[in-house]
Structure formats: structure tokens, C-alpha cells
Amino acid sequence: MKLNDILSGQLNAAEWEAKGYQLPKFDIKAVREKTAKEPTWVHFGGGNIFRAFPAAILNDALNTGKYDRGVIVAETFDFEVIDKAYAPYNNLSLCVNLCSDGSIEKKVIASVTEALKADPQFEDWNRLVEIFKNPSLQMISFTITEKGYTYNEADLARGLKPVFAMGKVCALLLERFNAGQMPLTVQSMDNCSHNGDKVKAGVFAYAERWVKDGLVPAAFLDYLKDEKKITFPWSMIDKITPRPHEKVKEMLAADGFDDNNYIETEKHTFTAPFVNAEEVQYLVIEDNYTNGRPPLDLGGALYTTRExxxxxxxxxxxxxxxxxxxxxxxxxxxxxxxxxxxxxxxxxxxxxxxxxxxxxxxxxxxxxxxxxxxxxxxxxxxxxxxxxxxxxxxxxxxxxxxxxxxxxxxxxxxxxxxxxxxxxxxxxxxxxxxxxxxxxxxxxxxxxxxxxxxxxxxxxxxxxxxxxxxxxxxxxxxxxxxxxxxxxxxxxxxxxxxxxxxxxxxxxxxxxxxxxxxxxxxxxxxxx
Missing domain, CATH: 1.10.1040.10 (N-(1-d-carboxylethyl)-l-norvaline Dehydrogenase; domain 2)
Structure with a gap:
């Protein structure tokens, strides 16, 4: 039993389901084709919390048959994650929810349609620029940890070739501005208070510096500050996704699930083709979108007010x-x-x-x-x-x-x-x-x-x-x-x-x- 069997035509669905694996109910190839042409959501941060929660609830939304677009993940920090946890498995993964009664829930996640390295040194960057210029894009989101929103004088001084995540995001927003000042929502899903303000502060720091240095027109900053065009909603996320657990590896191996190897990158990211997580989860989001949004409420997210x-x-x-x-x-x-x-x-x-x-x-x-x-x-x-x-x-x-x-x-x-x-x-x-x-x-x-x-x-x-x-x-x-x-x-x-x-x-x-x-x-x- 391998994840790639699901797309290769070699899937024995009865065997998987008999062993308690929940398979996608939607047409994976059709969703990928639709998303490639008309993307709606790019998520920055391809770690365990993303695959076990935002990607998983989008998977649930797709399973309802009421939505037809997946999510494109972009990694800003540890590019090995793309090479080792996404590419070998055709962007599929297994979410293993660990229940308090000692049982596990196993669900194949197929909502991720592309996995890109978010840095100009890679060809993937051109694809990201293309996506940001597409009018269909509704939301970009983040699980990059609170440290991911930081910036410093050295990076601000690099101009339009920043290294830090917020600088890269600002550069991509500049592409969207130049393509026609199209609307977009910039949504943090990190576990920190008033997280939307942290994204906003980071993006604005770069934009203000670039305007000051004469690298971009003042209209770009006006675009970012226009809440009819760009919004930075708050959210509250709560779900624990620890490192791949030895007990889970053993249980999957006993099932005959072969994709149970551990992955540790040079930057000491610990991941695997599977993600283990607690069963309880909460995602409460301020409903403040300028260009529509993916219906994550179909998968259990709660949309509400900032207050x-x-x-x-x-x-x-x-x-x-x-x-x-x-x-x-x-x-x-x-x-x-x-x-x-x-x-x-x-x-x-x-x-x-x-x-x-x-x-x-x-x-x-x-x-x-x-x-x-x-x-x-x-x-x-x-x-x-x-x-x-x-x-x-x-x-x-x-x-x-x-x-x-x-x-x-x-x-x-x-x-x-x-x-x-x-x-x-x-x-x-x-x-x-x-x-x-x-x-x-x-x-x-x-x-x-x-x-x-x-x-x-x-x-x-x-x-x-x-x-x-x-x-x-x-x-x-x-x-x-x-x-x-x-x-x-x-x-x-x-x-x-x-x-x-x-x-x-x-x-x-x-x-x-x-x-x-x-x-x-x-x-x-x-x-x-």
C-alpha cells in the first residue's frame, strides 16, 4: 500500500478501506487541472500542521462535492520538505488523527495540487508569480510560526530581492499590484495572538522601505492599505501535530502501508509521508475577504467577526x-x-x-x-x-x-x-x-x-x-x-x-x- 498507488491506477480501494483508510471521494486529477488554471489559494509553510489541518479540512470540503479547487503549497524556509515530503508522493499524504481512546483515524489527503519552493533561485518562483497575477487567486495563508514574520534592517536593505518570508510575500504582492491591483486576502493561520497584524506589519515594513528607496511607486503601499483590495484577517488555530510517532509508524507498517519512513532535513525539520496529530482541532477565522474565499467551513472552520x-x-x-x-x-x-x-x-x-x-x-x-x-x-x-x-x-x-x-x-x-x-x-x-x-x-x-x-x-x-x-x-x-x-x-x-x-x-x-x-x-x- 503506497500513496502513489492512488494516482497510478493500481489502487486496491477495498484493501485500503478494509484497513480503515479514508480515501478521497473527489476526482483528484480534475481538481488539479482546475486549480492549475484557476488557483484560489496559496499556502506558505508546508509543515506538519498545514497537512494535518488546513489541507485536511479542504480535503473534507472537496469530499462534499461542493467545491472543486485545491491548495498550492509554497515553502519559504526548508526547501528539502518539498523534495522529500511532497515530490516523491505526488503531493499526497496521510493524516493520522490520534484519538484519546488509543485508536487512530487514517485519512489520505489529496487537496494539495502543487508544491513549490518559494525563492527566486528556483524555477518554481516563476510559477508563483504567474499564480499571483491570476485574477482567480482569493487567499494566501501561512503556517510559518511566529518567527516567520520577522524582518531586519539587512533584509530590508536588499531591496526587491529579500530573503525573509515577508519580503518574498511582499514581492509577490507587488506582482499582483502590477498586474492590475487585484484584490487578495492575506490570512495568517499561525498560533499567535492577533496573527493577521503580524503579517501586516511584516509586509508593510518592506513596502514602506521600497517606497522610501524609490524602488516602487507610492501607489503600491496605498494598494496594500486599501481594505477593499487587501485584508489581513485574524484567526485562532489550535491543533497539536507532534513529530512522526514511533507507535504510529509501527501501526501503519502493520497495516501494510509502506510510506512510513521518517524524514529529517539538514535544517532539522522532522516529517514523514504521514502526519500524526491530535483528534481535536479548532480554526476560527475573521470573515474579511475581498475576492471570495475557499469554503473551509465545509470542513469545519468557523468564520466570524474579528471581535x-x-x-x-x-x-x-x-x-x-x-x-x-x-x-x-x-x-x-x-x-x-x-x-x-x-x-x-x-x-x-x-x-x-x-x-x-x-x-x-x-x-x-x-x-x-x-x-x-x-x-x-x-x-x-x-x-x-x-x-x-x-x-x-x-x-x-x-x-x-x-x-x-x-x-x-x-x-x-x-x-x-x-x-x-x-x-x-x-x-x-x-x-x-x-x-x-x-x-x-x-x-x-x-x-x-x-x-x-x-x-x-x-x-x-x-x-x-x-x-x-x-x-x-x-x-x-x-x-x-x-x-x-x-x-x-x-x-x-x-x-x-x-x-x-x-x-x-x-x-x-x-x-x-x-x-x-x-x-x-x-x-x-x-x-x-
Whole structure:
């Protein structure tokens, strides 16, 4: 069983379907021919998240028979991905959704019609220019990570031959401008807040510099700023797509599926002909398009207003997912866990995050309307975090914790204060913040050392708690006032918020000696 069998005429559909593989229901060759002539969508970033989510939901839309155009993928960073993960398999791939009950869903993705290297050194660039000059093009989108939107003075100074992704996109938009100032929507699908503004800032930086340097007419910048022509909508995307999993490789091999090899590029991109991903997914998009759009709602995407996208993002980041992750990472590291899924079987940690989310964070959530907060958090606790296929580690999630605390907990505390809510209801959020001081010591609950995860403020914050000793009751705790007054770390002065003394008391319990982390966690979770 090979992916290329699907287009070679050698497909034994009955065999594939008998083994649980969902095959495309549409005419692949017809869609490819139609897309080549009248492309509607180019996506930048050919990584795992693209194949497992945007390309997969377009595949679902095509399966309805209500749409007839695929997506053209363009890679701006790691060109080996095109050579090794797309070209050998005729742009087909297998999406393997990993279900929390231990089963897998296997779906062949055939919605990608072309895979191009987005750089002028390749012939593919001429094809991209041709596509951008086509009036049929409706949307370009991105999953290039937040770092992909960056730019610097050196690249801006290169003029019309930039190296960074945003410069290349701006150059292609210039081609569309010169072809008749045709409308287009520039849509980020990256997992970062207000992502459309990041694309916009990057594109505008290049356009403004080129106008200033006399390389392009001022009308080009006017074109980009004309919201009747070009828009930069926001979106919220949420789906975990880890590296190809050994268990998945073994299960596919047992089926007789031959395209199960691992691929690692020179730039250390880890991929495969298959993509494994969690079963739960969300894509909420601001419906602000100037030239029409692919009907991704047929595959489950939600189109709505910018305000609603922002509410969904806030719900996820400050209440229903990210704070639970951070709480689990802090205590998971101290209790010696290396898998989030294993933590969810812990008799204290599971109720810890349940009560943290449902009881303490939920009172300040604004229901966005398109996603129910209780259903969202229920999926997190019951299907996402316990998923045995998800090899996510508390050590990874604990990276940059100092940068996450102001958003993941500070914003919730600010809302409690602004709305005059009873802060005596707060026990487990203070316990999480208290746990951070204990975490910074880099000593597990059993007394052995661990390496705190990378963080730009790690050395500075560890120096604050350095005087504290585990197992010593009679010591100077004044350094805690220095730590928990830091607005840059917690989003607000926790003493001014009326929580400082409560947190200090919890810290003292956590420092009582070996086993104190478990005992303190159990005490407050049980009482809650």
C-alpha cells in the first residue's frame, strides 16, 4: 500500500478501506487541472500542521462535492520538505488523527495540487508569480510560526530581492499590484495572538522601505492599505501535530502501508509521508475577504467577526487551555513527570487542573458564542491532555514560563479585580504561582535536582529565591516580596492584588521538605 498507488491506477480501494483508510471521494486529477488554471489559494509553510489541518479540512470540503479547487503549497524556509515530503508522493499524504481512546483515524489527503519552493533561485518562483497575477487567486495563508514574520534592517536593505518570508510575500504582492491591483486576502493561520497584524506589519515594513528607496511607486503601499483590495484577517488555530510517532509508524507498517519512513532535513525539520496529530482541532477565522474565499467551513472552520476571534483567543490563552498547561508543567517538573498524558492519571494533578479551570478561571470567561467554553475545556481535560499518543512534556511547556504568567494568570486576576469578584474564591491559581517559586529552585519533590527549562529571565528569578532552603522553617522569607511584586512576571503586583500573603503561606508549605510539594498540592486540591 503506497500513496502513489492512488494516482497510478493500481489502487486496491477495498484493501485500503478494509484497513480503515479514508480515501478521497473527489476526482483528484480534475481538481488539479482546475486549480492549475484557476488557483484560489496559496499556502506558505508546508509543515506538519498545514497537512494535518488546513489541507485536511479542504480535503473534507472537496469530499462534499461542493467545491472543486485545491491548495498550492509554497515553502519559504526548508526547501528539502518539498523534495522529500511532497515530490516523491505526488503531493499526497496521510493524516493520522490520534484519538484519546488509543485508536487512530487514517485519512489520505489529496487537496494539495502543487508544491513549490518559494525563492527566486528556483524555477518554481516563476510559477508563483504567474499564480499571483491570476485574477482567480482569493487567499494566501501561512503556517510559518511566529518567527516567520520577522524582518531586519539587512533584509530590508536588499531591496526587491529579500530573503525573509515577508519580503518574498511582499514581492509577490507587488506582482499582483502590477498586474492590475487585484484584490487578495492575506490570512495568517499561525498560533499567535492577533496573527493577521503580524503579517501586516511584516509586509508593510518592506513596502514602506521600497517606497522610501524609490524602488516602487507610492501607489503600491496605498494598494496594500486599501481594505477593499487587501485584508489581513485574524484567526485562532489550535491543533497539536507532534513529530512522526514511533507507535504510529509501527501501526501503519502493520497495516501494510509502506510510506512510513521518517524524514529529517539538514535544517532539522522532522516529517514523514504521514502526519500524526491530535483528534481535536479548532480554526476560527475573521470573515474579511475581498475576492471570495475557499469554503473551509465545509470542513469545519468557523468564520466570524474579528471581535469573536479575539474572544476565542482570550478564552483559550487565559482560561481554558494555556493556564492548565502551565500549572501542569510547574508541578509536573517538580513531581518528576515527563509526559503530560501521564500527569492526567495523577490523583492530585487531574483534579488540580479541572478545578483550576472550571471553578477559578471560568467565572471571568466571556463566551465567544461560536465555541462553548465548557465544551472547550471539557475537550482539553477529557480528550486532549490525557491523549496517550501526545508525547508532550512538562519540561517543554515550562519553557519561557516567566513570559507566559502575565497572560495566563495575570489577565484572569485583573478581571477578578475589575469586576469586583470575590478573590477568596481563588486557591489553585495562587497555588500555581506559589509553585513557581519552588520550581525555580530546580529541586524535585524527592530532593533530587532537575534542570529548569530555558527562560530569558531564569537566572534573574533564580537569584531572587536563591537564599531559600528546602526543609528549613526558620529562615528569611523576605525575598518572596521581591518576587511576587514583579508586575513584569505576574502581570500585576500580587500584594496590591491582595494575594501576596496567601501565596507566601503556600510557598512556605511547599518548602517544608521532601514530599512537601505532593502534600501541599493534595491538601489544597482536596479542600477545593
Amino acid at each position: 469573536t476571534v479575539d474572544k476565542v483567543e482570550t478564552m483559550k490563552v487565559t482560561t481554558c487551555l494555556n493556564p492548565l498547561h502551565t500549572a501542569m508543567s510547574i508541578y509536573g517538573c517538580m513531581l518528576g513527570y515527563t509526559l503530560i498524558s501521564a500527569e492526567m492519571a495523577d490523583e492530585d494533578l487531574r483534579p488540580f487542573v479541572q478545578k483550576l479551570g472550571y471553578i477559578e478561571a471560568m467565572p471571568v470567561v466571556v463566551d465567544p458564542g461560536v465555541l462553548n467554553p465548557y465544551e472547550f475545556i471539557g475537550a482539553v481535560i477529557n480528550r486532549r491532555l490525557p491523549n496517550p499518543f501526545m508525547p508532550d512534556a512538562p519540561q517543554r511547556i515550562a519553557m519561557d514560563t516567566s513570559q507566559k504568567l502575565p497572560i495566563r494568570f495575570g489577565e484572569t486576576l485583573k478581571k477578578y479585580i475589575a469586576r469586583g469578584l470575590d478573590k477568596s474564591n481563588l486557591v489553585l491559581i495562587p497555588l500555581t504561582l506559589a509553585g513557581y517559586a519552588r520550581y525555580l529552585k530546580g529541586i524535585k519533590d524527592d530532593g533530587t535536582a532537575f534542570d529548569c527549562s530555558p527562560d530569558p529571565m531564569l537566572d534573574e528569578l533564580q537569584a531572587i529565591v536563591a537564599p531559600l532552603q528546602i526543609g528549613k522553617a526558620d529562615q528569611d522569607w523576605s525575598c518572596l516580596k521581591t518576587l511576587y511584586s514583579r508586575k513584569d512576571v505576574f502581570g500585576l503586583d500580587l500584594y496590591e492584588a491582595g494575594l501576596g500573603e496567601q501565596i507566601e503561606g503556600m510557598v512556605k508549605e511547599l518548602f517544608a521538605g521532601n514530599g512537601a510539594v505532593r502534600a501541599t498540592l493534595h491538601k489544597y486540591v482536596s479542600a477545593r
